[in-house]
Amino acid sequence: MRNFLLEMKEGLFISFRALRANKIRAALTMLGIFIGITVVVLMSTAIKGIDNSFQKGISALGSDVLYIDKWAWFTNTDWWLMRNRKNIEMKEFNKFKQMAKLPLAVAPVMSSRQTVKFGEKRVESVFLNGSNSDYVKTTNFTFSQGRFYSEIESNSSRQVAVIGSEIANTLFPRGDAMDKIIKIGGKNYKVVGVLDEQGSIILGPFNPDNQVFVPIGTIFKNFKARHHGTITINVRAQNPGLVEETKAEAEGVMRQIRGLKHDEENDFSINQQEGLMDNYNSVVGVIQIAGLFITGLSLFVGAIGIMNIMFVSVKERTKEIGLRKAIGAKKRAILAQFLLESSAICLVGGLVGLLAAALLSMMINQFIPTSVQMDAAIIAIVVSLITGLVSGFAPAYTAAKLDPVESLRYE
Amino acid sequence: MNIINIEHIAKIYQVGFEEVHALRDVSLRIDKNEYLAIMGPSGSGKSTLMNMLGCLDTPTTGIYDFKGQSVSQMTDNELAKIRNKEIGFVFQTFNLLARSDALHNVELPLIYAGVSYSERREKARKALIDVGLEDRIHHKPNELSGGQRQRVAVARALVSDPSIILADEPTGNLDSKTGEEIMMLFHELHEKGNTIILVTHEEYIAAHAGRIIRLKDGLVESDVEVENRYVPNSV
Numbered sequence: 296m297r298n299f300l301l302e303m304k305e306g307l308f309i310s311f312r313a314l315r316a317n318k319i320r321a322a323l324t325m326l327g328i329f330i331g332i333t334v335v336v337l338m339s340t341a342i343k344g345i346d347n348s349f350q351k352g353i354s355a356l357g358s359d360v361l362y363i364d365k366w367a368w369f370t371n372t373d374w375w376l377m378r379n380r381k382n383i384e385m386k387e388f389n390k391f392k393q394m395a396k397l398p399l400a401v402a403p404v405m406s407s408r409q410t411v412k413f414g415e416k417r418v419e420s421v422f423l424n425g426s427n428s429d430y431v432k433t434t435n436f437t438f439s440q441g442r443f444y445s446e447i448e449s450n451s452s453r454q455v456a457v458i459g460s461e462i463a464n465t466l467f468p469r470g471d472a473m474d475k476i477i478k479i480g481g482k483n484y485k486v487v488g489v490l491d492e493q494g495s496i497i498l499g500p501f502n503p504d505n506q507v508f509v510p511i512g513t514i515f516k517n518f519k520a521r522h523h524g525t526i527t528i529n530v531r532a533q534n535p536g537l538v539e540e541t542k543a544e545a546e547g548v549m550r551q552i553r554g555l556k557h558d559e560e561n562d563f564s565i566n567q568q569e570g571l572m573d574n575y576n577s578v579v580g581v582i583q584i585a586g587l588f589i590t591g592l593s594l595f596v597g598a599i600g601i602m603n604i605m606f607v608s609v610k611e612r613t614k615e616i617g618l619r620k621a622i623g624a625k626k627r628a629i630l631a632q633f634l635l636e637s638s639a640i641c642l643v644g645g646l647v648g649l650l651a652a653a654l655l656s657m658m659i660n661q662f663i664p665t666s667v668q669m670d671a672a673i674i675a676i677v678v679s680l681i682t683g684l685v686s687g688f689a690p691a692y693t694a695a696k697l698d699p700v701e702s703l704r705y706e
Numbered sequence: 707m708n709i710i711n712i713e714h715i716a717k718i719y720q721v722g723f724e725e726v727h728a729l730r731d732v733s734l735r736i737d738k739n740e741y742l743a744i745m746g747p748s749g750s751g752k753s754t755l756m757n758m759l760g761c762l763d764t765p766t767t768g769i770y771d772f773k774g775q776s777v778s779q780m781t782d783n784e785l786a787k788i789r790n791k792e793i794g795f796v797f798q799t800f801n802l803l804a805r806s807d808a809l810h811n812v813e814l815p816l817i818y819a820g821v822s823y824s825e826r827r828e829k830a831r832k833a834l835i836d837v838g839l840e841d842r843i844h845h846k847p848n849e850l851s852g853g854q855r856q857r858v859a860v861a862r863a864l865v866s867d868p869s870i871i872l873a874d875e876p877t878g879n880l881d882s883k884t885g886e887e888i889m890m891l892f893h894e895l896h897e898k899g900n901t902i903i904l905v906t907h908e909e910y911i912a913a914h915a916g917r918i919i920r921l922k923d924g925l926v927e928s929d930v931e932v933e934n935r936y937v938p939n940s941v
Contacts, residue, residue, distance in 0.1 A: 298820035305817045312805050618801040621762060622862070623790020623818040625783045699762045703801070 302628040303635065310636035313608065324604045325644035328679055331594030332648030333655070336667060336675050338590040340656050342583045344665035349575060351493070358568050359535045360433050361542055363391075363528040363549060367564035369574045380562045382525035385511070387552050391528055394548045397541045400432035404527045405514055411458075411507055412478040413466040421462060422506040423479060425514030426529075433529040439463075440473050441488030444510055448487075452512030456484035460492040461504035482517045484509060538567075594678070597644070598686040605637050605690035616694050617702025630695040637687025638680055645679025709869050709901060710736040710759065715768030715778075716924075717754050728754040729765070730924035736870070736903070741896045741935075743904040743912035746921035753874075755921065756905045760793050760872045761785045773869060790818050794863025798875035800855045802847040808834060808858045809843050815866045833861040837891060853884035860891055870901045877911055889914050890938045914938065 314321040362368075365380050388403040395401065409423040424430075427450075431443035440463075444455045456477060463472045476483045484507075493503035511526075532541040542565055549563055609616070616629055649672055656665045712734040719726040729751045736742060736759075746752040757763040758770060761777055764785070770777040772788060780788070789795075794815075802811045809830050816826035834843050837857040847855055856876060863871050873892065877885030893914065896902050904915055912918050913936040920927040 298818075301817055301820050316805055614801065615803060618797075618803075619814070619818075620786065621760070621789060621795050621801075622815045623786050623866075625786045625818070628818060700757050703762075703797070 299627075299631075302624075302631055306628070306632035306635040307639070309632055310639050313612075313636060314639065320604060321640060324600055324640050325647070327597030327600040328594070328641050328644030328682060329597075329648040329651070331590075331597040331682075332645045332675050332679055333651045334590040334593050335587070335678070336649060336652035336671055337655055337659070337665075338586050339671055339674075340652070340665045340667050341659065342586065343668070343671070344660075345579070349579075353568055353571060353575075357433070357435055357531065359532045359538050360568065361530040361532070361538070361545060362566040363530060363545060364564050364566055365525040365527075368566045369570045370564070377564070381553075383528065383563060385515075385526065387549075388526060388528055390552050391545075391548055394551070395530070395541075395544055397532065397537060397544045399531045399533045400429045400529075401531075402426045402430035402433050402529045403511055404430065404529055405511055405524070406527070407514075407518070407524070409479050409507075411462060411466070413475060416466050418462050418465050418505070420505075421479075422502075423514070424506055424508050425511035426508060427511060430508065430529065433531040436493075437491045439489050439491045440470075441486070443488055443508070449510040449512070452510050452516050454482060454484045454513060455487045455509065457488040457490065457508040458486055459490050459502075459504040459506040461502065462507060463489045479507065479509075480517060484513075542567075594682060598641075598682045601637050601640060601683065602686040602689060604640075605633060605687050606693070608636070609633060609690045609694040612694075613697065613702045613705040616697050617699050617705065620697070620699035621703060626695040629697075630691045633691030633694050634684055634687045637691070638683030641679040641683030641686075642676070645675055645682075648679070649675045707738040708735055709738055709773055710734065711769070711771040712758070713769040715758065715765035715770055717751075717758065717763070718766045727924050729758070732768075732921075732924070732926055734919070734926070734929075736901065738869075739896070739899050739901055741892075741902045741904075741914070741916040743906060743915035743918045744921065745907060745909075745912050745918060746927075747907065749923075750921040751924040752905055752907075752921050754924075756872065756874055756903075759870070759903060760795060761789050786818075790815055791866060792869045794866065794868040794871040796856070796859050796863050796871065796873035796876045798878040800847070800852075800859045800879070802855055802858055802862075804847055807844045807846050808839060808850070808861075811847070811858055812862045812865050814862060819866060829865055830861070833865040834858070836864065837861045851884070852880050853887055856880060856884075856888050857891065860888070860895075864895070864900075870903055871895065872903050872905075874905045875907075876904070877906075877908070885911075886938055893938055910936070 363383065365383055366377050370377075385403060388401075392401050403426060405425040407423050408420050410417055410419045411421045428444055428446040428448070436443070439460065441457070443457055444453070448455050456479070458466075458472065458477070463470075466472065466477065467475065472486045472489050475486050477486060478484075490504070530541060530545055532538045545565060546561065550561065553562055555562065619629060649667070652675070653667045656667050659665050712732060715729060715732050716727065717729040719728055732751075732755060744752055744755060754763070758765055761772065761780075762785075764770070764778055764780065768778070772792065775788070777785070777788065803814070809827070812833050813826045813830035816829060821829070831843060834840065837860050839854060839857050839861065842850060842854055847858070850858065871892075876892070877888055880888060889911065892902055892904070902915075904911065906912050913932070915932060916935050917929070917931050919929045
C-alpha cells in the first residue's frame with residue numbers, strides 16, 4: 296500500500312513535469328476537455344433551469360384541479376371533431392355546481408386575448424379571464440398586493456380586476472398598482488389585487504403571470520355575445536386523494552347535463568395537470584437527451600484528443616519507460632503514471648471548463664434561469680476524471696506492457 | 707558465495723518464420739565480489755546474456771538461479787522486484803531522466819522499492835557523494851558532462867545496494883580519459899566488495915576485470931581468470 300502511494304506520488308510528479316515540458320501540447324489537449332465540459336455543464340444547467348421554471352409554473356395549476364373543457368389538452372382526437380362539440384355554457388356550469396357534491400370549489404372561466412392599457416403604457420395579448428369569486432379557491436394564488444374580487448363584486452359584475460405580476464411590473468413599475476384604473480377593451484377596471492409571480496412556463500404562449508381576472512358577468516356585460524366562446528369549468532378536489540372520484544363524478548354529472556346516452560362518447564374533455572406533465576416529459580425529455588448527447592459528443596472528441604496525445608507521449612517516452620522498468624518499476628506503476636497524466640490533463644481542463652460554465656451561466660441567466668449547482672459541478676469533475684481514465688487507459692496499458700529490453704533499445 | 711548460477715540456458719527468438727538461437731547452451735557461475743567482463747562480437751549473444759543476467763528477460767530453456775531463487779519461473783512483477791533490489795544497471799547511453807536533477811534520478815529505484823522520502827533522499831545523496839558528485843546534486847543531466855552523467859548513473863545503480871552491478875559498455879559514449887575515470891570508479895566499487903559484470907567489446911576495458919568470458923555464436927568460447935589485471939591509476 297505504501298509502495299503504491301509512493302508510486303502514485305512519483306506518477307503525479309512526473310505527469311506534472313511532463314505537462315510542463317510540453318505546455319502548448321498540454322494546453323491544446325486540455326482545450327478539448329475544457330470545451331466539452333463547458334458545453335455539457337451549460338446544457339445540463341440550462342435543462343435544469345427550464346425544468347425548474349416549468350415545475351414551478353405547473354404547480355400553480357395545482358395537481359388536484361380538473362379542467363372541464365370543450366378542448367382536450369392532449370389527445371389523438373382530430374381537432375375538427377372537438378370543434379364540432381357544443382360550447383360549455385354558463386347555465387351548464389350552474390347546473391354542474393348544483394349537482395356535483397365532491398368538489399371543494401368550482402369556477403367557470405372564460406378566456407380571451409386582450410390588450411390592457413394604463414395611460415400610455417400597454418400590454419398586448421393578455422389572457423383576460425372572467426370567473427367567479429370561487430376561482431381563487433381552485434388555484435394556489437398568493438398576492439403581493441390586495442385580494443381577489445369578492446363574491447359581491449363577482450355577482451354584481453363590478454368593473455374590478457386582479458392582475459398578474461408581469462402586467463403589474465410593466466404597467467406599474469413603481470409597484471403602485473392598487474386602486475388604479477386600467478383600460479381593457481375600452482372599459483375601465485379598478486385594480487383590487489396583484490398576484491405574486493407564478494413562474495413562467497417556457498412552453499407555449501401560456502404565461503400565468505400575464506393574466507387578468509375580472510368577474511365573468513363583467514365579461515358578458517362588456518363584450519358582445521359573438522366574442523363569447525366556450526367556458527372552462529375549473530373543479531378542485533377536496534384533497535389530492537379524491538381527484539379520481541371527483542373526476543368520475545364530474546364526468547357523470549356532465550354527461551347527465553348534456554343528456555348523453557350510454558353509448559355516446561363524451562362531448563367534452565376533463566383535463567388535468569398530469570397530462571401536461573406527461574406531455575412535457577415526453578417532448579422535453581427527448582430534447583434533453585438529444586441536447587446532452589450532442590454536447591456529450593464534444594466531450595467525446597476531447598477524449599479522443601487525449602487518447603491520441605497520450606499514445607504520442609508513450610511513444611516518445613519509450614526509452615524512459617524501459618529505464619523505469621529496468622530499475623524496478625512494476626506494470627502497475629507505469630500504468631498509474633500515464634493514467635495520472637491523462638487524468639491530470641482532464642481534471643485541469645474540466646475545472647477550467649466548470650469555471651467557464653459558471654461564468655457563462657451567470658450571463659445566460661439573464662434570459663433563461665440557469666445556475667451551476669453543486670451536483671452539476673461534482674458530476675463535471677467526476678466526468679472529467681473518468682474521461683481521463685478511460686481515454687488514458689489504452690495508451691497507459693500499452694506503456695505498461697512494453698518489453699523493457701525492446702524499449703531500452705528504442706531510439 | 708555463489709550469486710548467479712546458470713545451467714545450460716538457451717534463448718530462441720522467433721523472427722518471422724525463422725528461429726534465431728541467440729544463446730545455445732551457456733553455463734556460468736558468478737561469485738560474490740567477482741569482477742567479470744563479458745566479451746564477444748555482435749551477434750555472439752552477449753546482449754542476450756546480459757538481459758538474462760539482468761533479469762530483463764527469461765531463458766527459453768535451462769536454469770537460472772539468482773541467490774537461490776529460480777528466475778526462469780518468475781512473473782514480470784517478480785522480475786521487476788528482483789531488478790529493483792538486486793541489480794544495478796549502468797548503460798552506455800546513461801539513460802537519465804532529462805527533466806529531473808541528479809538526486810531525483812538516483813532516488814528513482816528507491817521510489818519503486820517503497821522507501822520513505824527522507825530515507826531515500828539520504829541514501830541518494832550518499833550515493834552521489836560516493837561517486838564524487840557532492841557539488842552536482844541538484845544539476846540536471848544537460849548541466850553535467852558525459853563523465854558526470856555516467857557517475858550519476860553509477861550512483862543510481864549503487865543506491866539500492868544491489869548484489870550485482872551490470873554495466874553495458876559503460877565507457878562507450880565517453881572519451882578515453884573520462885572512460886578511464888569511470889573504470890577507476892568501478893575499480894573502487896569492486897575494492898569495496900561489489901560484484902561487477904561488464905559487457906564490452908573493448909579489450910582494454912575488459913582488461914580491468916578479473917575474469918573474462920568470451921562468447922561466440924551463442925556459446926561460451928572461453929572463460930579465463932586474468933593473471934595480471936589492469937589496475938587504473940588515480941587520475
